[in-house]
Amino acid sequence: MKARKQRKGLLWLTLALVTALVTACSGNGGKNANSPAPEGSASASATGSGETASAYKDKYDPPVTITTVWGVDPALKFKNGETIENNVATRWALETLGIEIKSLWSVTDTNNAFVTKMRLAMSSNQKMPDVVTIGDAQLAQDLIDTGMFREVGSLFDQYANDKWKQAMNLDPNVWNPYMRDGKKMGIPVLDYAYNHDYLLWIRQDWLDKLNLEGPKTLADLENIMDAFKNRNPDGLSPDKVTPLSIGFKTTMNTWMGDPSWVFGAYGTIPGQWNVGADGKLEWGSIHPASKQALETLKKWRDKGYIPAEAALWDENKTAEPAVAGTAGIIPGPYWMSGWPLLDTAKNVPHAVWKPYPIPTGPDGKAGRHGTHFTSGVTLIHKDMKHPEALFTYQNYLFDHLADPEPGSQWDIGVFKGYDYDLDANGNPVYLDKIPGGEVNINRYWLVKDGARIPDAQMKALLNLADGKEPVTRLEKEVKNNYGPETPAAAKVLMSQPDISYKDMFTGPATPTMQSKLDYLKKIELQTFNEIIYGKKGLDEFDKFVGTWKSSGGDQITKEVNEWYASAH
Amino acid sequence: MATWTRTWPFHLMVWPALLFLIVFNYVPMAGIVMAFMDYKPWLGFTGSPWIGLDHFRALFERDDSIQVIWNTLVISVLKIVFNLIVPFTFAILLNEVRKRLLSRTIQTLVYLPHFLSWVILGGILVNFLSTDGGFANRVLGFFGLGPVFFLGDGNWFRVTVVVSEVWKEFGYGTIVFIAALANINPSLYEAAEVDGASRWKQTLHITIPSLLPMAIVVGTLSLGNILNAGFDQIFNLYNSLVYDKGDIIDTFVYRTAIIDGDFGFATAVGLFKSVISMLLIIVAYRLAYKLANYRVF
Structure with a gap:
């Protein structure tokens, strides 16, 4: 009798727990269903210059918080016991802009760890960050499709400064991958042209x-x-x-x-x-x-x-x-x-x-x-309270970091003791001459690599290659940080622009890509390697082409061309 | 009532474990429905469209499905067999070491690799087995044997995978058998000695038969893992040259489901694996009862 009672109690408890969990889960799921993205809280008259009517400020007091997540390049170094969550760049953002960068999680990005973790976070309805920069094209498309991230075109038009807008206009196609029904759903992260050539x-x-x-x-x-x-x-x-x-x-x-x-x-x-x-x-x-x-x-x-x-x-x-x-x-x-x-x-x-x-x-x-002008996309969560803060941050970097005039505050370097230091005579020193070594602070920014204007670096490098003394910040930076042969290499690179x-x-991935692409990639890599390693004869290539076409490759080609025709 | 007052602390102690089981093993079972859906995280369980058995069909329609399933079976069966034989033998050998300190030290040492992750071991193995001055090939070279491309040749890849797995895990398996050895009634050995049995005869007629039930338990339980050929290990070691012999269900699911984000498909494969495993466990359990008259549960 007693035993039965206990068992009953246990059963009841179990049931209660299960119900509680199930309702909790489904409640969560409901909240994430497509609700319309709220418009920015700022008034439409704001021009981004920090007027009183605008939510946009050059410095926030009290500070606002931007949450994000990080995939940390395993080769990225830190010094002074810093981490990606707390370092010289996050302290700078808090002190100078009143923006607190809060990290939800970070992961060392080997074997695609960041993409995997982000995907799992997405599928388990974990809290998504306010701002996230995604390099993986397919993941970016899927995240946009979740509806958790907001339309950004209006924000960009309203808050981005001229320098950023001009950089973006160098190639209007950069928005193409992130368009949904004519709306811009993510801000392309600009990269230097030819960066991966x-x-x-x-x-x-x-x-x-x-x-x-x-x-x-x-x-x-x-x-x-x-x-x-x-x-x-x-x-x-x-x-x-x-x-x-x-x-x-x-x-x-x-x-x-x-x-x-x-x-x-x-x-x-x-x-x-x-x-x-x-x-x-x-x-x-x-x-x-x-x-x-x-x-x-x-x-x-x-x-x-x-x-x-x-x-x-x-x-x-x-x-x-x-x-x-x-x-x-x-x-x-x-x-x-x-x-x-x-x-x-x-x-x-x-x-x-x-x-x-x-x-x-x-x-x-x-x-x-060749290299696209973009290295990824920045997405903004639809529930982010101060989306304009991202623009405060990025505008500052486009003004002061991307390609400022000579004599600006970051002329000789950004953070003393990190990417440059001063010797006893007050002259700047770089790389190994910095006590404790140089770290790549450009990977510490909220958006990967901070702010880049696609054609700026090549222009600077070609100037240097022609023997010009470095004058602008960018010219100095490439001279100091990019190794002695970089200007010459840029010139070599630009001697063959047409082969890129x-x-x-x-x-976004086409329907057939989703079901067939892995198999096609697998047989491709396998066949290529087996031919190179002499395990199969060269004729295997023709067989591979046949299999590739009949196993979905032809269908994918058709779908890709439909997209191409619609986008151009 | 008297028993209740006496036993309630035990009940209390069981609950956390039970809770854990419910939360992490039973509640997620609801996710099985994903196997029959074109599941999109942002649409949820209620919004994603039902697609019936399409995912299961897709699993078997790929031109490499059979190959992948076969690879999985070959690698995992080899692992199960050697992970049984090696610890079994090793436990008996270790039991014969009479110096307590020595046997304990050895036991700890062979147990240690169990705690290394495959991410680390993968990196070490790639260098260790390199044809380009790796230690293993230098040793082979010393004996005049040609360099072996351990990680680039399909058959050698399987050997490498099984041997390295056994090396890593046999110390862990040994512990179970050593525990079983300690349970053998010493009077059996005393009686055998009185009857004039040699150590070898004692091993053959007392030690091994006493260990067999434990071997059956271990073997039965590992059958449930027959479709798990060891994702962490393969993923960190494989490459396109050994796809034909080394691509297993889990790595293939990782590429299609996690990288390309098809969670419904991943769930379908997981469900397929679970059903097969359950069938195998039931069969093995019956066999164990019939052949060895041993009940696991």
């Missing part, structure tokens, strides 16, 4: 000792790689040298140690949508030129020109032999002279890296993947 970095000291010229064609390159390997000027034995450091663990189209220019030499760029001869978009990996590129890569692997384990190497891994002084060539962005190649001197003091243009293939073709091919598809 790459060129070849070659060990000039090796070339000089071997009496070799820089490569003009793939054939020249093969000569050089062979000489680096078998007649190594530093006396390294052939099996210790990585003549060309590339890797393709997850894709053949990336940003450092990238092999896609080998495909470019034959007339396609893999892993992206290119404009075909008929003006329609086509998937670069199935282009016949890919077959020739694979043949070349296989030859290079057989001869030991590329790492034996290239299929296991991601981008950061390809930099390791380069920095260790055992690699002769590494493809990468023009700014690599600053990071990571600057560290080569620690291991091999006489090493000299010089930038070279992308070599041409047998038919004189050359190609590399951007991924032409920037819309």
